[in-house]
Amino acid sequence: NNNDIRTINHLRHVDSMATMPSGAGKIPRLNAVILGEALATEENDLVFPTDEFSQQAHVPSPQKYLEMYKRSIEDPAGFWSEIASQFYWKQKWDDSVYSENLDVSKGRVNIEWFKGGITNICYNCLDKNVEAGLGDKIALYWEGNDTGFDDSLTYSQLLHKVCQLANYLKDMGVQKGDAVVIYLPMLLELPITMLACARIGAVHSVVFAGFSAESLSQRIIDCKPKVVITCNAVKRGPKIIHLKDIVDAALVESAKTGVPIDTCLVYENQLAMKRDITKWQDGRDIWWQDVIPKYPTECAVEWVDAEDPLFLLYTSGSTGKPKGVLHTTGGYMVYTATTFKYAFDYKPSDVYWCTADCGWITGHSYVTYGPLLNGASCIVFEGAPNYPDSGRCWDIVDKYKVTIFYTAPTLVRSLMRDGDEYVTRYSRKSLRILGSVGEPINPSAWRWFYNVVGDSRCPISDTWWQTETGGFMITPLPGAWPQKPGSATFPFFGVKPVIVDEKGVEIEGECSGYLCVKGSWPGAFRTLYGDHERYETTYFKPFTGYYFTGDGCSRDKDGYHWLTGRVDDVINVSGHRIGTAEVESALVSHPKCAEAAVVGIEHEVKGQAIYAFVTLVEGEPYSEELRKSLILSVRKQIGAFAAPERIHWAPGLPKTRSGKIMRRILRKIASGQLDELGDTSTLADPNVVEQLISLSNC
């Protein structure tokens, strides 16, 4: 049939290619699924882009991808210089383009891209686009929590607002290299603030406005900002959250620890709460609306080196306190813009919506920087995707004629559960590409997203990446490859993913193992703020010579990559990364908790959920009240999103004779796989396991 013929044409030309360029492992061998054997059959579970789509795509075929990929690996300096030249640089970078050492045995880990190049990312996002004639194009649409409330800013308007805030920050003494902490919800003021910092060379550190006062203060204490920027309150669904109160509490804490904050700029979010009931500290707190509009709408750019820091973003690791992931300017700029363009096949007529919050890396790279660098029109959505009902996303898609919709599997699964009618009642005709991020997307959710939301005509870009990587690492290019539901497919240009075994030996062909990356790419993070040693230990020491991602991955016979989740003690709840150590320390700080061990369990909607084993102090009885108060302790210390799904009372924890908690056993107990507990004879006290099982239903 026609479909088969198209398949043959689409793939015939890659038949002869046998190996990926040197160093990148074997080529995605499509031969098996191409000529002679089964074509686009159910058996192979391949989903092809339509001819119409491929023909208009930036990368229309596997062959084109391979050509570009090969060049990016064989000549990274040439490949990335050509792309970087399309940005504005006050001064060109050094001849070497990049330098790197990822091998701890050869000295300090060091990554630099475009060093010596002088630029400014805010200038490239705004001024450059205005000069190119996009001044009247909408840069940001804002859709409020409650339907009927919206706003928008053109590129010129956004530039003016950014300049006003930048002038204010300069007036407050913020200089190049100073940190600014931002604790804002998804108002236009959030990207405005990020861009204003970038304009004057200040380093922004956005803290997701769902984090608790303690988490916020921890971050403030670590990076010692000159200014903290927030708003009085926000509406999320039907609830009003008093953000300023949280900031007040955080600032009391930080002052106690020797980090007093002199300036707290507060945006009055009138739709949530009027200013008169906001608690206020005169001399420190300033209403945004009282000062910012008075500043000039022009502000000279602070030109910075490509390797000057752009932002800090704290993320959870498997041990200890959150890590301040540091990204620099030039490489991040080039990388986020390029990945956005290719993975979403961006065209100037697109209207793009990413549902992520700017408090996470996805909102940094693919709400603010990537889209604006491309001159795109992008939606900033304040609300909850199922408020006032589960059709809200498609209502927004129709309202703005969204063409590219990028979200997380957890949302897909939750909407899928609510039923198709919420989707099919809207047209969604404008959609042409869908995207997924944050955790593996299970094939059934993928198919629902593809068939129901995308009417079986929109390719899905399942983008695998991390806070640390700055931008997409393994992702479909939607016009190029046939897709396999649940696979992130192939590496982006310049990325050399490798799968290694426990000893760090690369495994070729069809295999499973630990996902590492060989060599650097422009968007890579450069260090952990104030702790380069932890940077090396966490990411570069586990497998010498490689960047270790913390993820497991398998590669199938056709070279497609399948991410299998974290292999360290990090839990991914609704795409939010949470360290078991952080939750454990929040639980243990409860006066009645003696010890805690936290594991992840599978969850139908959230992907993973937090399951906590808690040992109480001697003589303390189990009670429902205590269970709630333990959960509250985690909400207070980290944030509501980290609340354990389940507390399992534990008279003792399974430990080795050397005192190490055996989480493998706890995971099995938590998921009810009691016949797979494995060898428990090495435990210091094997009876513990029986006790835990007997308390499973308490």
Ligand code: PRX
């Ligand atoms: O486990 C992977 C998972 O999310 C982790 C990174 O989390 P974070 O730094 O918070 O960034 C999230 C947004 C980029 C990864 O180590 N992850 C992210 N995207 C995917 C994914 N797992 C599978 N498929 C993905 N597309």
